[in-house]
Amino acid sequence: MQRAQLALEAPLVLVVDDTPVMLALYGHSLTSAGYRVSTADNGPAALQLLEAQTPDLIVLDFMMPGMDGIEVLRRIRTDPRLAPIPVVMLTASGCDENIAQAFDLGVTDYLTKPIDRRIFTARVRGLIDGRRDRDVAVRSATMEREHGRLLEEVKQAQSVQRAQLPTTPSRAGRWLAVGSLVPSDEVGGDLFDVVEGPNGTRTAVLIDVSGHGLAAAMVASGLRGTVRLLLRSMPLDRVLEELNRQLCEVDDGHYACVALVQLDGSVVTVANAGLPPVVLIERGREFGRVEGGGVPPGMLPGSTYTMETFQARPGTRIVLASDGLTEPFGHADATDEYLLRLGLMQPWREESTAADTLRASIRALFSAGAGAQTDDCTVLALDFLDPIRSGSSAVEASQ
């Protein structure tokens, strides 16, 4: 079986010579060297063989009765399929004119009779290997160019995705938002947003699209725009219903875990569809959580969603996170570990650098024993500040 397979893969050489003895000799030399050989004892027979096969090399006798080697060469070189095949012409010694004529027609090389068997085989090997090396080089160069192009496109997609993230820390009224997204690849399906609404409301958004990479990133980007639009005119539960309707309509296999937290003064409304629990923290302790209130949009048509509303007090912190921060600690709802390790149970030491600190803490998680990062990690913390600390009600974004 193995030998047969090797025989199938060995290069094919077509030998054309009107002398049966020479044909047998060349054939034997090439077969012994591991090549497959087909033979023809005249020009028309050779051309007929070439209609059915494409050899890796053609050995062509110059002097043949009827159609000579030059005519066969001319026909080979004018056929687009056959033209690239190397051709070695066998000529009698002293026939420089024949050799010149052959080169004019595009012969690759020539050998002068009488031909040494070893030189013959070596010349054939050199031409076949050289052609294969060139083909490999051309393919490698093409693949390298394509690879470079794709990498560049991914980098650009990464820039686009980063530009869509809001700058934090950012303040509006008495609310301070600090968020960070650390993707596991160049681009991914996580994103967060803070959307200004009518009458001074603000809605924090966290989206985690199923899957990874460019496709998930594209879906997430589209959802960001859709959510921004829908928030202008709908309550949170209806926003999720509409997202579900649109995603189910597309039905490309993607769905999105989404949490929406609307801030209207001290009134907070939360709708969570599939993300880990939204955690409510006060004075260093968790005092509540909002679990999933519906199937993630894009999964099941007709899904409905619930919302929960509560009153924030000065010092209340609300934390949203994607499951990239909970799964490494055993379960998708394991919030304690990431809250503790990212320092989210305590107020920010330095507000202006809070987002950078958060990002660094996320990265440190995975270098300190949570294993390799295999999913995007996104967290958004919303602090309800006391009136003295909140200062001006104008929106400020730190540099």
Add this chain to the structure above:
Amino acid sequence: MNVRSSIDFEEKQGAMVVRPRFARLDAVAATGFRGAVLGRVAGKALVVMVMDEITFVDSTGIGCLVAVLKAIPAGAHVRLVGISEAVRTVLKLTRLDRVFRAFDNVDAALEA
């Protein structure tokens, strides 16, 4: 691993019992899983997915379970057997625990 050839199918009491024989139902296994399973469950009123060898399901894996649900007629059921605590938690977070009921064994899933 060839996912398609790592899934056992058994018709039992009119239901299709599907048993993946690999540990991770994730983005890598998803295409093979869908290709192998969706056609075999089409038209079935009940699919029992035995997941006792599966230790990890990511978002794409959950999507595969939903795809199985969508591949069967309206009103038909997908029931799960032998799910791990981690999978149970994900189903709870996504409220799919109400859609995919979990059982201790195949017989219980068939008789419910």
